[in-house]
Amino acid sequence: MIAHKDNSNNARYGMVVDIDRCTGCGACMIACAVENNVPPAAPTANERTGITPMRVIRYEHAGGTAFVPMMCQQCEDETPCAAVCPQNAVELDPATGIVGQIPQRCLGCRYCMAACPYHARYFNWGDPTWPDGLEKTLNPSVAPRMRGVVEKCNFCHGRWHEAKELAVANGKTGPVEYTPACVEACPSRAITFGDLNNSATSVNELAREKGSFRLLDSIGTAPKVYYRSRRDWVRAASGNASGTAEGAHRG
Amino acid sequence: MSGRSHFNFWRLMGAALMLVAVAATVLRFGGSLGASTNLSDQFPWGIWIGFDVLCGVGLAAGGFTLAATVHIFHLKRFEPIVRPAILTAFLGYGLVCLALLFDLGRPWNVWHPLVMWNPHSVMFEVGWCVTLYTTVLALEFLPLVLERFRLERARLMLRRIMIPIVILGVILSTLHQSSLGTLFLIMPQKMNALWYTPMLPILFYVSAIATGLAMTIFESWHSARAFARQLEFPLVQKLSRVLAVMIAVYLAMRFMDMSARRAWTMMDQPGTERWLFGVEIVLMAVPMLLLFREQTRKSPQAIYLCAVMYLLGFVTNRLNVGITSLERSSGVQYIPKWSEVAITLGLVAAGFAIFRVAAHHLPVFEEEVPPLPPAAWEAEASDAYSIQSGQ
Numbered sequence: 001m002i003a004h005k006d007n008s009n010n011a012r013y014g015m016v017v018d019i020d021r022c023t024g025c026g027a028c029m030i031a032c033a034v035e036n037n038v039p040p041a042a043p044t045a046n047e048r049t050g051i052t053p054m055r056v057i058r059y060e061h062a063g064g065t066a067f068v069p070m071m072c073q074q075c076e077d078e079t080p081c082a083a084v085c086p087q088n089a090v091e092l093d094p095a096t097g098i099v100g101q102i103p104q105r106c107l108g109c110r111y112c113m114a115a116c117p118y119h120a121r122y123f124n125w126g127d128p129t130w131p132d133g134l135e136k137t138l139n140p141s142v143a144p145r146m147r148g149v150v151e152k153c154n155f156c157h158g159r160w161h162e163a164k165e166l167a168v169a170n171g172k173t174g175p176v177e178y179t180p181a182c183v184e185a186c187p188s189r190a191i192t193f194g195d196l197n198n199s200a201t202s203v204n205e206l207a208r209e210k211g212s213f214r215l216l217d218s219i220g221t222a223p224k225v226y227y228r229s230r231r232d233w234v235r236a237a238s239g240n241a242s243g244t245a246e247g248a249h250r251g
Numbered sequence: 252m253s254g255r256s257h258f259n260f261w262r263l264m265g266a267a268l269m270l271v272a273v274a275a276t277v278l279r280f281g282g283s284l285g286a287s288t289n290l291s292d293q294f295p296w297g298i299w300i301g302f303d304v305l306c307g308v309g310l311a312a313g314g315f316t317l318a319a320t321v322h323i324f325h326l327k328r329f330e331p332i333v334r335p336a337i338l339t340a341f342l343g344y345g346l347v348c349l350a351l352l353f354d355l356g357r358p359w360n361v362w363h364p365l366v367m368w369n370p371h372s373v374m375f376e377v378g379w380c381v382t383l384y385t386t387v388l389a390l391e392f393l394p395l396v397l398e399r400f401r402l403e404r405a406r407l408m409l410r411r412i413m414i415p416i417v418i419l420g421v422i423l424s425t426l427h428q429s430s431l432g433t434l435f436l437i438m439p440q441k442m443n444a445l446w447y448t449p450m451l452p453i454l455f456y457v458s459a460i461a462t463g464l465a466m467t468i469f470e471s472w473h474s475a476r477a478f479a480r481q482l483e484f485p486l487v488q489k490l491s492r493v494l495a496v497m498i499a500v501y502l503a504m505r506f507m508d509m510s511a512r513r514a515w516t517m518m519d520q521p522g523t524e525r526w527l528f529g530v531e532i533v534l535m536a537v538p539m540l541l542l543f544r545e546q547t548r549k550s551p552q553a554i555y556l557c558a559v560m561y562l563l564g565f566v567t568n569r570l571n572v573g574i575t576s577l578e579r580s581s582g583v584q585y586i587p588k589w590s591e592v593a594i595t596l597g598l599v600a601a602g603f604a605i606f607r608v609a610a611h612h613l614p615v616f617e618e619e620v621p622p623l624p625p626a627a628w629e630a631e632a633s634d635a636y637s638i639q640s641g642q
Contacts, residue, residue: 108356
C-alpha cells in the first residue's frame with residue numbers, strides 16, 4: 001500500500017505529520033503563505049478574505065488538546081476534486097503523485113471545494129493586496145494569487161521545479177529530493193516529507209509504522225498525507241475507527 | 252382594496268426588488284465574491300446555488316413535462332398550457348444562467364467545460380445539458396415570436412423539426428434534472444443523513460416532474476387573474492390529480508429509502524435539521540392528502556393553494572439539500588448577505604416582469620394557429636396583388 005504499482009521513474013511524494021510533536025505555533029502556515037505569495041491579512045480580514053493553503057486546526061478532547069496541520073491530502077484514488085472539476089482544472093500528476101491546480105482553466109464554480117472531504121481547498125474571494133514595499137518579497141518561482149479561482153496546497157510545486165531543473169542540469173534523471181516550505185519551517189520537526197515510492201526514505205518508514213493513519217481512510221481516497229500519534233483518542237478521531245466523519249479536522 | 256391598486260403594489264414591489272438587485276450587482280462585479288457574499292472556504296455554495304440554480308431549474312420543469320405530455324404522449328387536450336409552460340421554462344433557464352454568472356468566480360470562463368472536457372464530472376454534464384436545453388427551449392419558444400411577426404416560411408420550417416427538438420428537450424431535462432441531485436453524491440461524509448442518499452438523482456427527477464405540474468397550475472391561476480384568461484377548469488383538475496399521484500410516488504420513495512438506510516434515527520438528533528426536514532415533508536404531504544379528496548379538487552382556490560404549498564415544500568427541499576444538510580459538517584453558520592438575497596429576489600422579480608411583458612405581446616395564451624402551407628402564401632400573395640392591381 002505504501003509503495004506500490006508505479007515504475008521506478010515516478011515519484012509519489014507524501015508527508016507524515018506527527019500530531020504529538022505539533023505545538024500549534026503556526027510557523028508552517030506563515031512559511032506556506034510567504035512561499036506561495038499569499039499576502040499578509042488586512043486589519044479587517046476575517047477567516048474568508050485571505051487564502052491559506054494550510055491551516056493548523058485545534059482539536060479539544062477530554063484527553064487533551066491536539067493540533068492538526070491540515071493541507072491538501074493529495075488523494076491518490078478517486079481524487080474527488082479531480083473527478084468533479086468540469087474543465088479538467090485539477091490533475092493528478094503521475095510523475096509526482098501531486099494533485100495540481102491549473103488556475104487559468106478554473107472558472108470558480110467551487111464544486112471541488114464542496115466535494116473535498118477534507119475541507120482543504122481555498123477560494124480567492126478577492127484580489128490580493130500588498131502593503132507598500134512588501135510586494136518586493138514576492139516569490140518569483142510561484143505565480144501570484146488571483147481572484148475568483150480555487151487553490152490548494154501543491155506540496156510547494158515551485159520548489160519541485162527548481163530541484164528538477166537542477167537535477168537535469170547535473171545530468172540526473174528520476175525522482176528528485178526537495179523540501180516544502182512548511183516542513184522546513186516547523187521548529188519541532190513534526191512534518192516529514194519525501195518519496196513514498198522510495199523505500200529508503202524516512203517518510204516511507206514512518207508511514208508504515210504503528211500509530212500512523214490517514215484521515216477518513218474508509219472512504220477510499222488513499223491520501224498521501226499520513227498523520228501519527230501515540231494517543232488513542234487522536235487516532236480514534238481520524239474518521240476511521242469511530243466511523244464519524246468530521247472528528248479529526250473540526251475542533 | 253381595489254384590484255388595480257393591488258396590481259400596482261406588486262409592480263412597485265418588483266421594481267424596488269430589481270433596483271436593490273442592481274446595487275448588489277455593482278457590489279458583486281465592482282467588488283468581488285468576498286465582498287458580496289457570506290460564503291466561505293468552509294461553506295462554498297450558498298443561496299445562489301441552493302435557490303437560483305437548484306430551485307430555478309426545478310421550477311422550470313413544466314416546460315419538458317408538458318412538452319412530453321402533449322407532443323410525445325399526444326394528450327392533445329393539454330395543448331393550451333404548453334406555451335405558457337415553455338415560456339416559463341425558457342425564462343427560468345435564462346435566469347438560472349444569469350444567476351450562475353453571479354456565482355462563478357470567473358464568469359467569463361463559463362464556456363470552459365464545453366471545450367476542456369472532463370466526462371467524469373457531474374458538473375460537466377450539467378453544464379452541457381443546461382446549455383443545450385436552453386437552446387432547445389429557445390427553439391421551442393421561437394414559434395411564438397415567428398407567429399407574432401407572421402414569418403410563415405420560418406415557422407413552417409421550424410415546425411418540421413419540432414418533434415425531434417421536443418424529444419431532445421425531454422431527454423436533456425431527464426439527464427440534468429436528475430444530475431443536479433447527482434452533484435451531491437460525492438459528499439456523503441459532509442451531508443446530513445436526512446438528505447444524503449444514493450437515490451438523490453431519482454428523487455430530484457420525480458420531484459421535478461411534480462414541480463412542473465404544480466407550476467403549470469400556479470401559472471394558470473395567475474394568468475387568469477392578470478389576463479382574464481383561464482385554462483379550462485377540468486384540465487386543471489386533471490393536472491391536480493396527477494400532481495397528487497406524483498407527490499405520493501415521491502414521498503413513498505423517500506420514506507422507503509429513509510427506512511432502508513435506517514435514517515429515521517436522525518430525527519432524534521437535536522438541531523434545526525429535523526425541523527426543516529419536517530417542514531419540507533409536511534408541505535408536500537398536506538397538499539397531496541388534500542388533492543386526493545374530491546372535495547378539494549372542486550375548488551380552483553383550493554387547488555391553487557395546494558400547488559403553492561407543494562412548491563414551497565419543493566423549495567424547502569432543495570434549500571435543505573444544498574444548504575441545511577451541509578452546514579453542520581462545515582463548522583460555520585451560513586446566513587446569506589443582503590446582496591445575495593437581493594440578487595435572488597431581483598431575478599425572481601425579473602422573471603415575473605418578463606413573463607408579463609411576453610404574455611402581453613406574444614401569442615402565449617392563444618391556440619397555436621397552424622402555419623400556412625407554401626401554396627397558401629402564393630394564393631395570399633396573388634390576392635394581395637389582385638387587390639392592389641384592382642385599386
